[in-house]
Amino acid sequence: MRYLIVLVLVCLGSTGWAQNWEDRQVFNDTDAATTLRIISSTDTDLFAPLIDTFVARNPDIAIEYLVTGTADIDLRFRNTPEAFDIAISSAMDLQLKLVNDGYALPLENVAHLPWAEWRQSLFAFTSEPAAIVINRAAFDGMAIPQSRQELIEALRARPDVFRNRVGTYDVRQSGLGYLFATQDARASETFWRLMEVMGGLDVRLYCCSGDMIDDLTDGTIAVAYNVLGSYAEARAESQSTLEIILPSDFPTTMMRTAFVSRATKKPQTAAQFIQFLVSYQSSPVDGAGLLPLLSEKENGAERRAIALEPALMTFLDRLKRNKFLSEWESALIQK
Amino acid sequence: MDSPGVSGSLRNQLALTLIGGAAVLALLLFFAVRSYAVQVAQQGQNNILEASVTSMLDAAAIRDGRIELDLPYAAFSMLATPADDRVFYAILQDGVHLSGYEDLAFSQGATGGNLMFEIGEMRGGAVQKISASRTLIGANNRTEVQIVLAQTQDALSETLDQISRNAALLGLGFFGLAAALSFWATSATIGQLGKLTSSVTRRGPQDLSPFTKPVPREMAPLVTSLNSLMGRLDQSLSRSEDFIAEAAHRVRTPLATVRSYAEATLQRVDKEENREAMRSMVKAIDESSRAAGQLLDHAMITFRADHLEREEIDLVVVARELVLRLTPIADMKDLSLTLRGDPHVPYSGDLVLIQNAVRNLIDNAMKYSPAEGAIEVAVALHPRPQIRVCDRGPGFPTDEIEALTTRFRRGANAANTIGSGLGLTIAREVAQAHGGQIELANQEGGGACVTLSF
Numbered sequence A: 001m002r003y004l005i006v007l008v009l010v011c012l013g014s015t016g017w018a019q020n021w022e023d024r025q026v027f028n029d030t031d032a033a034t035t036l037r038i039i040s041s042t043d044t045d046l047f048a049p050l051i052d053t054f055v056a057r058n059p060d061i062a063i064e065y066l067v068t069g070t071a072d073i074d075l076r077f078r079n080t081p082e083a084f085d086i087a088i089s090s091a092m093d094l095q096l097k098l099v100n101d102g103y104a105l106p107l108e109n110v111a112h113l114p115w116a117e118w119r120q121s122l123f124a125f126t127s128e129p130a131a132i133v134i135n136r137a138a139f140d141g142m143a144i145p146q147s148r149q150e151l152i153e154a155l156r157a158r159p160d161v162f163r164n165r166v167g168t169y170d171v172r173q174s175g176l177g178y179l180f181a182t183q184d185a186r187a188s189e190t191f192w193r194l195m196e197v198m199g200g201l202d203v204r205l206y207c208c209s210g211d212m213i214d215d216l217t218d219g220t221i222a223v224a225y226n227v228l229g230s231y232a233e234a235r236a237e238s239q240s241t242l243e244i245i246l247p248s249d250f251p252t253t254m255m256r257t258a259f260v261s262r263a264t265k266k267p268q269t270a271a272q273f274i275q276f277l278v279s280y281q282s283s284p285v286d287g288a289g290l291l292p293l294l295s296e297k298e299n300g301a302e303r304r305a306i307a308l309e310p311a312l313m314t315f316l317d318r319l320k321r322n323k324f325l326s327e328w329e330s331a332l333i334q335k
Numbered sequence B: 001m002d003s004p005g006v007s008g009s010l011r012n013q014l015a016l017t018l019i020g021g022a023a024v025l026a027l028l029l030f031f032a033v034r035s036y037a038v039q040v041a042q043q044g045q046n047n048i049l050e051a052s053v054t055s056m057l058d059a060a061a062i063r064d065g066r067i068e069l070d071l072p073y074a075a076f077s078m079l080a081t082p083a084d085d086r087v088f089y090a091i092l093q094d095g096v097h098l099s100g101y102e103d104l105a106f107s108q109g110a111t112g113g114n115l116m117f118e119i120g121e122m123r124g125g126a127v128q129k130i131s132a133s134r135t136l137i138g139a140n141n142r143t144e145v146q147i148v149l150a151q152t153q154d155a156l157s158e159t160l161d162q163i164s165r166n167a168a169l170l171g172l173g174f175f176g177l178a179a180a181l182s183f184w185a186t187s188a189t190i191g192q193l194g195k196l197t198s199s200v201t202r203r204g205p206q207d208l209s210p211f212t213k214p215v216p217r218e219m220a221p222l223v224t225s226l227n228s229l230m231g232r233l234d235q236s237l238s239r240s241e242d243f244i245a246e247a248a249h250r251v252r253t254p255l256a257t258v259r260s261y262a263e264a265t266l267q268r269v270d271k272e273e274n275r276e277a278m279r280s281m282v283k284a285i286d287e288s289s290r291a292a293g294q295l296l297d298h299a300m301i302t303f304r305a306d307h308l309e310r311e312e313i314d315l316v317v318v319a320r321e322l323v324l325r326l327t328p329i330a331d332m333k334d335l336s337l338t339l340r341g342d343p344h345v346p347y348s349g350d351l352v353l354i355q356n357a358v359r360n361l362i363d364n365a366m367k368y369s370p371a372e373g374a375i376e377v378a379v380a381l382h383p384r385p386q387i388r389v390c391d392r393g394p395g396f397p398t399d400e401i402e403a404l405t406t407r408f409r410r411g412a413n414a415a416n417t418i419g420s421g422l423g424l425t426i427a428r429e430v431a432q433a434h435g436g437q438i439e440l441a442n443q444e445g446g447g448a449c450v451t452l453s454f
């Protein structure tokens, strides 16, 4: 009887959890002694090859992989840091602030490049530039814009074509979108002019890159600004229809980061996973996974990613965020 | 010679003092460098915190009656450290929390633009805090914005560790150098003393001249005292020598005069009992004269034995001269005095002393052997340079033979002869002063034999 209740509770619990997650998957479910709970913003498909390799090498470790948005990761982690062993997110600023606030466990024996690590706690493992992705059909016979400036000109030239057919992140919802937008705004005024132009064309706002690429692929929108090129590339069917442009004026490159929760009960196993993650992503092994590798260079040119430093917390300041969002809204949502 | 009582070592004392001083200085250097570095490093962090908080305050403005604070990216960017120090901040308006970390507190509230530093604890790390405030004046209100900024001190302590290591190395290096220097200085100083010592030791026994070689100023008093001591010694030595010669002269001369008067009187006195008295008087005078001569000789020998004046001599030559000189006296007693042995026996010794000793031996042989006896002086090189005087007299009284070389000791056979009992003593002391010995023996066919070997 007792067992039945426990079983029911477990089932209820797991289904209860499942409803809250974008995705939830357990690797090496059967014969594992310990289970690592990883909360992540990266789609399971992209991460699966890496985890498969890890559990193949460590058959006694199982991995429960939970996917949710970057802002949600921050929220959930702050509420129940003991519920997760590892947090993985593309929102570098939120991750850095979690580490700054003391939620991360420093790992002594993870050797990593100094610029890709913070406090020996937060470890970057991909380099992913923000891209302009366009549907080739909309630019048939036209010059393809290579920079933000050229994109502004292209949009201004044919407003009727692009009206209601440009998309970007809704930075109020997406942590990664906010990071890209703030870094762009920091780098150049061009960003605000582009926002105003997009606002004038009744921009569509997306919570997640997946939806944006879906709409782009089926032609609902013609231009997506600040999407992760890696997500677009991952879509096999998009190869022919989409063109990924890395803006030539200034790059905004994000690094996915991971850290081990200070409240974890399996620090050894979690550290082992981070070690594996870092080395797997630094030097490609057996055919490599789907995630972009961590590299300092992009297409031969020096492309420094957004620095892992306390300055990332600047735009997380409440006053600063309010100010930025109101400027963003007034530029983009022109009612 | 007695070695002086030794207490402590000047070298050790000097070396210890210098090395101890160096150690204390090295420690002082270490702590001074370290504390200075702590100050500088802390000042460096404070300066950056100050710049950061100032740039944050500068971004504060009142717009539409509300506070707007557009945090500059550089404010946090400049706080990046190699050790990835954590940063915390809080923005307060008139003491009410506006943004940032709510759990970051500063002991004091806003103080009208003054900067304040404080050390504290924040989320499991020691932090250096700064607080600064600024008064903003709007259209119809005035309000005070306070910003508290805190940073952990990982980079600072890393730097300090490194500086401490370097300061320790510096201190050690300094100490090593100073220790080597003090060893060098010590041995250089002690070396001067050693030089003086060896130049004193190297001197000949008669060399009592003052030291004239230059010495360091500190040693000059010592050398001056040494020189004056030697001067006095030299003076008193030559005075004693003079004194002995003078004393011999003074005693002998009046005695000779008295004797010659007694002799003359003896010629004139006819009464047998008076003549007998005069004869005993002459004998007593002879005894005194002999005693005085032997005493002074003995004194001279005792004195010279400490400062032998060795020179290269040939013992055969010495013996021959004495034989020649004493032959007339021997002839008076119908004694034959012969010399035999090796043709040359070179030896380095004090001529005056050896002459004196041999003369005493020949003297004894002549004195104690009967008339027409034969006296033989033999000089040999082997086994050791030696001079032997043998006679054909009655020989030494056997039961006394051991004691005859002691002072004033005369044998039973000496009752009728004039003597003081110092002759053999002188001979023994001369032999011993030269590191040799005297041997008394009776010959098988009768007669005494005395051997001086050097």
Ligand SMILES: Nc1ncnc2c1ncn2[C@@H]1O[C@H](COP(=O)(O)OP(=O)(O)OP(=O)(O)O)[C@@H](O)[C@H]1O
Residues within 6 Å of the ligand: B290, B294, B364, B365, B366, B367, B368, B369, B391, B393, B394, B395, B396, B397, B404, B409, B410, B411, B412, B413, B414, B418, B419, B420, B421, B422, B423, B424, B425, B448
């Ligand atoms: N050649 C000798 N034959 C026998 N007895 C001797 C001989 N030489 C020394 N003696 C004995 O040894 C004693 C000590 O001799 P020593 O020369 O010391 O004294 P001395 O001859 O009596 O006095 P002086 O001091 O005047 O020589 C003598 O008194 C004598 O008894």
Ligand SMILES: [Mg+2]
Residues within 6 Å of the ligand: B360, B363, B364, B419, B421, B422, B423, B424
């Ligand atoms: Mg004699």
